[in-house]
Amino acid sequence: MTVHTTIDSPVGPLLLVGEESAEPGGRTALSWLTMAGQKNAPAIRPEWVHRPAAFTDAARQLDAYFAGELTVFDIPFADSGTGSEFRQRIWEELESIPYGTTTTYGEIARRLGVPRAEVRALGAAIGANPVSVVRPCHRVIGADGSLRGYAGGLERKRELLTLEGALQPMLG
Secondary structure, X not given: OEEEEEEOOOOOXXXXXXXXXXXXXXXXXXXXXXXXXXXXXXXXXXXXXXXXXXXXHHHHHHHHHHOOOOOOOOOOEOOOOXXXXXXXXXXXXXXXXXXXXXXXXXXXXXXXXXXXXXXXXXXXXXXXXXXXXXXXXXXXXXXXXXXXOOOOOHHHHHHHHXXXXXXXXXXX
């Protein structure tokens, strides 16, 4: 059964959508975690059940992350139906980027053996990540160190990288 809830966060409301386990005490597998106004975010469907209790563990982990107390998430993912084999490889690579660090699109391409001609497709796959924050696409930056595309907006990308210590806070 597809369930959803919205939680508050320092980067605004987060929509969590997942597949509830059929097993008693089983964990909800996260299909989507999106920010208000995010590109490619799903609209809540009538057949989805609003069930905040299904996301207690994910909400606890997100609260700890935003408090600076959690650096690695332990949240199962469900198939959101948006991932080709190519996207899945890239998304798995995103999960290996350590907290508090950044990498570039080119470096990911190099590690995965993606030809230079396909780097745009790699960027599109990163942008299509359905579980923002927990699969850290915000840690990918341009080769020149600049912040490049983020479905949740560049200001939120800056906030997340600053929270993790990968960017210095902006003064002024």
